[in-house]
Amino acid sequence: MQLTRRGFFQATALAFAGSMAFELSSQSEALAVPVDAEWKLVNTEEYTNICCYCSGGCGSIVSVRDGEVINVEGDPDHPINEGCLCPKGAAMFQLRNVVDDATGEIIHNPERKTTPMVRRPGATEWEEISWEEAIEGIARKVKDTRDATFVEKEKGVTVNYTPAIGSLGGSQQNSEEEYLILKMMRSLGIVAIDNQARV
């Protein structure tokens, strides 16, 4: 297997601690600036990823320091994008982190919701709940709805489906997640399964 510079980083970043990866990267001939604290990517681990917008499959490199993402950029070794990203892809960093206008500090994007929530019938606001509450509440509703509407046989044919629950989406997930969602939904007897391919 041909191991490129980035491929080498990838393997090493996974295998060693971040400081080790930095040691290796500091020996790279591509390093054109002195290594000091001013260098944005000093002392980081690099992980390759794939863009979350169109289906071009462009490669990106996510740089992490002390468990926090500090940079996202195009992967120069990726044969499709060769290091480039479009405006949306280049802004992927902001999905997680943005600059706080008031303080100038980098903070987690406040638009993102990171706590399970429920909006009760007739309510005008969300309430934050625990994962346990959310999962228990949803599982109960799924079971009650399924059991009340389940069709086992139709004209003598075993059909085992419910017309009362639908599941939409999947193109934003990784393939393994798509399969787990599909397997759960189909096993519940759900027919109405669709995703962004339908639009």
Next chain:
Amino acid sequence: MTGHYCDFKNADVILTSGSNNLENHPVSSKWVQRALDAGATWIVVDPRFTRTAAHADIYCPIRSGTDIAFYGGMINYIIENDLWQHEYVEHYTNATFIMEDGYEFDPETGLFSGWDESTGTYDKHTWHYAIEEETEWDTSEGGSYAWVTEEGVPEFTPPKVQVAKKDPKMQDPMCVWQLMKKHYSRYTIETVCEICGMDAETLEQVYAAYAATGAPEKSGTILYALGQTQHTYGTNNTRIMTLVQLLLGNAGIAGGGLNALRGEPNVQGATDMAMLVFDFPGYLRWPNVSESPSLRAWCESQTYYGGYYTNKPKFMVSALKEWFGDNATVKNDYCYDLLPKVPANGGDYTTMGTFHLMDSGTMKGYFAWGQNPVVSDPNSAFNRRAMSKLEWLVVADWVETATAAFWRAPDMKPEDIQTEVYFLPAALIYEKSGTIANSGRWLQWRYKAADPVGEARPDYEIADMLWSKIVELYEAEGGPSAESITNVKWDYYIDGKIDPRAVSWAFNGYNVAGTDFASGKVDLLTGFPQLKADGTTSCAIWIYGGYYNNSDAPLDPAEQPVGRRGHDDPGELGLFPQWAFSWPANRRIIYNRASADANGKPWNPNRVLVEWDGKEWATRNDVPDFVFQTTNADGTTTPVPPNDNAFFMKPEQHANFISYGLADAALPEHYEPFETPMKENLLNARLNSPCVKFGDHESVKKGDVETYPIVATTYSITEHWQTGAQTRMCPALNEVAPKQFIELSPQLAEEKGIANGDDVRVFNNRGSVVLKALVTKRIVPLEVNGETIHEVGMIHHWDWTNMYSSDDNVVNDLTPNVGDPNSFIPEFKAFLVDIEKA
């Protein structure tokens, strides 16, 4: 895609139609530039002079929704001027096949043979070939199909091999070639211009430039996107482009193919995985009531008589073994009966139909996983009202999407809405690991870089938590067909935690005997040829076979084909076979047998995918997508000399011009959009396709040209994406593109007294929105059948949510919730509105 992004560079002519690829697939479009640098010609056909059109050699405006007329005219032009690739068409397509007696298309009715007015469907008997003889599979010991009778294989009667009547000279009036030639003879330059609003000179220039790729050594590629699919005849839009590519010998070659530039990062994966009503993972059919009520019926109705899909029972049984594990045995039909069967009205369960089901009270609970249908689906105001009848809704996403917040839409009263809504915070793409498929079929691995923020979790963890709780409830309480749930194999854990790598093992496939997920021991298959129908192999999705097959390092994606990062480039064609993995079997350009002539000699010596040297297929720059050798009992191989079976995923192993595969046409035929400015169809007696889906639903409120004289279309800009839920959370993108707008021509603006930057009200029977006017020469009024037709275009990236940038006007309130009868995709791209200064 039949090819992949890097392959664009190999094209001599590139035709972009129904895509704005520089705007919406900007980075991968660099491969178009590579082709241009090498002297290629670029043609763009689009209602607007887009950013893409601005870089093209030839730009040809077109009225939205008239692509079949445009391409039908091209087929006529190619045939009339004898520009088609003779050897390719005669050997690799069904042009020589003779059709069943009674096949016809009648322009006087606008219908193909077999139309049943009472059901609104076709009886497609006459859309098949006339059969010369039927033969049997050889299932005897040592025969090609001996596996059918092996122990553990479900009992089924193999299909009869159908040998069609043919006329190698293609003169028989009932042969596919003659029928197709006659069909498109009506599509003259004059008629096409009248329908599409084109001028004859530009049109002929386009036809001549593209038809030049009919020369055997030339390659032409067609790039398309939602501009082709989002129509009430969208599937036939894509089919007619296939017909053009086959005529010109452009399918299966480097720099050719039909390439869908898809719009979502893993929509290819979601399609592969069959997160779709009718489908089963790996492009198989989900069990349904009419064709496949039992496993035997599934095998008998789905297994092809010839070609590679003779193996379907192997794929299905292996998938059932994956689904149910040890619970699946040949005695219980591998638990087939526990799966739901899609009812006869399955189309009603597709996305648009689910909103009807909510509205009528049938559908009570709904999950939205990273999708935002109350903004992205047509007639979205109706969808919001329908959703308010749900008992419960679950949304897993990064932000509070409009779907999660439908109850506080500007036209909603939260107090009146009894739906309980759960929001589950999901991890970002770089906060989790897993596989993603691009639209060139490349499977690539994403590595987790950081933990999710706050309590956000990967969707795989959310699914696992929910599934575990549901199983617990059914084990404790029981319920109807509880075994459908409790018998499911769900053991994708590594070190006690749910882990996508264990799911990857299931995708790749493994020998059941040597595998135990719990102990981390897996005997992964090399590829899908090893799959069996006897219950000894397990595989969730056969087409992914080989993508994660290194049993020595099952925990390390970097040591698997999916994680490869090599840059080898055999033939310098940009195939990059050592980068990641391309399904199926790492083939980069599918149907690649067709890249060489009947004797196996490449059409173009500089673009060799495979080559027969007289003894064997010695050059294989790409993995052959055909039977190039057979394996003998002693493990040695015997080369298979060139034959005409270039399309071995079809039962007859030849590409189809006429096909029985679609619901609405055996050959693509022009119909007008559901809402059209035309009073008549200039090519046949039917204005709309007879098979338009959901057109009679009361929510649609069809508009007519007298009331709404302006053609409208919708599209995206490069700075924002889909409903904007993701991109509007990025301040940098809002700064570059802060507002939604409507594009209109200076002529229409003057007529309506609208100046650039004015607020414009856009309205029809379904809704009304106010947008900023962008008056631009990029849109020109078209002369259609002697009348001036105005068209406008709108982007659709905003809704009432988001702290950085929101807008109460939802453009998809205007689009019609009608669709294609094959794909059930809505008609976003052509409908009627009127406008006024707000």
